[in-house]
Amino acid sequence: MKSGDWAVTALRALAEHDRKREAPEEVETRLLAAFRKKQVRRQVKTVALATLAVAAGITMFFARPQPKPKQVVPMPERRQPIAVAAAPAPMPTAKPKPRQVKRQPREVVTQFFPLLDVATPFERGELLRVTVPASTMRTVGLPVNEDHLTDRVYADVLVGQEGLARAIRFVSYEQ
Amino acid sequence: MIATDAALLEQALTGAEDAFTALYRRRQGGVYRFALQMTGSSAIAEDVTQEAFLALILHGTRYDEERGTVASFLYGIARNLVLRRIDRRPWAEMEITEECAGPEDLLEELTRRESIEQVRQAVLSLPPVFREAVVLCDLQDSSYEEAAAALDCPVGTVRSRLNRGRAMLARKLRGVAVV
Numbered sequence: 001m002k003s004g005d006w007a008v009t010a011l012r013a014l015a016e017h018d019r020k021r022e023a024p025e026e027v028e029t030r031l032l033a034a035f036r037k038k039q040v041r042r043q044v045k046t047v048a049l050a051t052l053a054v055a056a057g058i059t060m061f062f063a064r065p066q067p068k069p070k071q072v073v074p075m076p077e078r079r080q081p082i083a084v085a086a087a088p089a090p091m092p093t094a095k096p097k098p099r100q101v102k103r104q105p106r107e108v109v110t111q112f113f114p115l116l117d118v119a120t121p122f123e124r125g126e127l128l129r130v131t132v133p134a135s136t137m138r139t140v141g142l143p144v145n146e147d148h149l150t151d152r153v154y155a156d157v158l159v160g161q162e163g164l165a166r167a168i169r170f171v172s173y174e175q
Numbered sequence: 176m177i178a179t180d181a182a183l184l185e186q187a188l189t190g191a192e193d194a195f196t197a198l199y200r201r202r203q204g205g206v207y208r209f210a211l212q213m214t215g216s217s218a219i220a221e222d223v224t225q226e227a228f229l230a231l232i233l234h235g236t237r238y239d240e241e242r243g244t245v246a247s248f249l250y251g252i253a254r255n256l257v258l259r260r261i262d263r264r265p266w267a268e269m270e271i272t273e274e275c276a277g278p279e280d281l282l283e284e285l286t287r288r289e290s291i292e293q294v295r296q297a298v299l300s301l302p303p304v305f306r307e308a309v310v311l312c313d314l315q316d317s318s319y320e321e322a323a324a325a326l327d328c329p330v331g332t333v334r335s336r337l338n339r340g341r342a343m344l345a346r347k348l349r350g351v352a353v354v
Contacts, residue, residue: 007344011313014212014294018314023207023224028199031228032192038232039190 050165054157057130105173112158112167113140125160129171137170180245181238188235199228202246205315206253212310213257215299223260227253243324250317250325254307261303297347305340312337 135149154171178186178194180201186194203224210223230252231238238248298306298314311322312333323330 007341007348008313010294010344010348011298011309011341014291014298015314015316017291018208018212021208021211022204023221027203027221027225027228028196030225031199031232032196034229035187035192035195035232039192042190 047163050159051163054128054130054159054165057132057155057157058128108172108174109156110142110170112169114167115165120160120162122166123161125158125166128157128159130155130157132168136168140168142170181240184231184235184238184245187232195232198231198245202249203228205246206249209250209253209310209315210257212295212298212314213254213303213306214260215295219257219260223253223256226256244321247317247321247324250311250315250321251327254325258303294344294348297344300347301340301343305336305343308333308336309340309344313341 131152132155133149134144134151134153136155137144137153156169156171157165158167160166180198183194183198187198206227207220207224211217211220214220227249231249238245298309301309307326308322311317311325312319319330319333322333326333
């Protein structure tokens with residue numbers, strides 16, 4: 001028998017002897033605990049990120065420049081002339097101008113685009129109006145011109161009972 | 176249909192506990208025995224198995240199907256963990272404990288076991304580069320390709336290391352009867 005063959009025979013005997021050796025059951029228990037812990041961490045991270053995204057959207061929505069309210073300038077006080085003898089002449093009454101009715105811009109919305117691949121059944125939630133960069137529209141497959149990627153657009157984010165952003169739709173206004 | 180290791184890993188990485196459990200039960204024995212035969216310590220083998228699968232949970236996305244099987248990926252992780260411990264640990268210690276056989280074949284069993292332990296000691300005395308090739312190919316029945324992926328070297332290198340390892344073992348084991 002060649003020396004190599006002899007070694008292989010000896011090794012086969014050792015392999016056969018060790019064949020049923022396995023890690024103790026505690027290892028599996030510890031690993032499953034670690035696995036579950038990681039899943040919980042992942043869920044918390046997802047919720048935190050979604051919450052952060054919604055919060056950022058809300059912040060941006062409120063932080064955008066608001067039209068300044070018109071300042072009311074107080075009229076300088078006028079001293080009433082002291083009426084002497086003559087009766088005051090009747091003041092000409094100005095005809096009230098017809099009010100201009102402002103047409104409200106019409107809201108146009110897209111369909112809702114799901115943000116989660118797998119989600120628990122929807123029970124209740126909230127719809128939040130936020131502003132997002134137009135580039136977000138690309139992430140759901142909507143076409144956006146390169147020049148307008150950084151423009152801000154309105155969006156409604158549907159947040160489920162667990163705090164996860166489940167779907168998004170985009171809003172535009174037509175005059 | 177039995178799911179492949181790669182499919183189980185993919186599911187496990189999306190959070191499927193059943194898939195992870197199935198993959199662990201299928202592969203833990205091999206990883207444990209590899210670490211045991213490389214180090215001679217059941218305590219280290221237990222640690223290495225746990226850490227290797229923990230690494231799979233945390234960094235399983237790094238697995239690339241084109242570079243090898245999930246088993247070779249796991250052996251690769253286990254190998255790195257083992258080599259780190261080899262650097263720290265003297266080889267004189269042997270901690271493998273086993274149950275005794277019944278009294279009727281005790282003498283025969285003890286003789287056989289003694290021979291087996293001599294083989295184990297001979298394997299443990301090999302330099303790590305030859306030992307890992309011998310353990311993977313001869314004790315774990317890994318293919319040359321699987322071993323090459325686990326050891327991160329070409330198939331030809333695995334073959335030559337295996338031949339040299341076997342030759343060294345044969346010299347060490349002259350006179351030991353194992354069958």
